[in-house]
Amino acid sequence: MSLNERIASDRSRVFINLEHFGEWHTWKGIRFRCVTDAETALKRKNNNVVDISWDNNTTEIVIYARVEDFPGRAMPNEHGFFDNVEMKILQVQEDMGMYTILLMANDPKAVAL
Numbered sequence: 001m002s003l004n005e006r007i008a009s010d011r012s013r014v015f016i017n018l019e020h021f022g023e024w025h026t027w028k029g030i031r032f033r034c035v036t037d038a039e040t041a042l043k044r045k046n047n048n049v050v051d052i053s054w055d056n057n058t059t060e061i062v063i064y065a066r067v068e069d070f071p072g073r074a075m076p077n078e079h080g081f082f083d084n085v086e087m088k089i090l091q092v093q094e095d096m097g098m099y100t101i102l103l104m105a106n107d108p109k110a111v112a113l
C-alpha cells in the first residue's frame with residue numbers, strides 16, 4: 001500500500017472515525033462527518049496565542065472534513081448554516097483530501113458575566 005493510499009484510508013479509519021474524533025454536523029442542512037476545533041480558531045484569531053485580551057467579538061471554529069464528505073465545494077466568503085448557526089467561510093485549505101475550513105459567525109458572541 002502506497003503512502004497516499006494509507007493516508008486516504010486513515011482519514012476515515014482514524015481521524016474522521018465517529019468512535020475517535022469525528023462528529024456529525026450540518027452545513028446548509030446537509031449532514032456530514034467532521035472534526036471541530038474551537039481552540040485552533042482562537043489561536044489563529046489571537047496571533048497563535050491563547051489570550052482573550054484581544055478579541056474581535058466573533059465566534060470562530062475550525063472544521064476538518066474529507067473533501068468528499070463536505071457538502072459541495074468549500075469556497076471563501078460562502079455563507080451558510082453550520083449546525084443551524086449562520087456562518088461564513090473565511091479560509092479553506094485543501095491538503096491530502098482533507099479540508100481545513102475556518103468558519104466565523106456573523107453575530108457577536110455571547111458575553112459571560
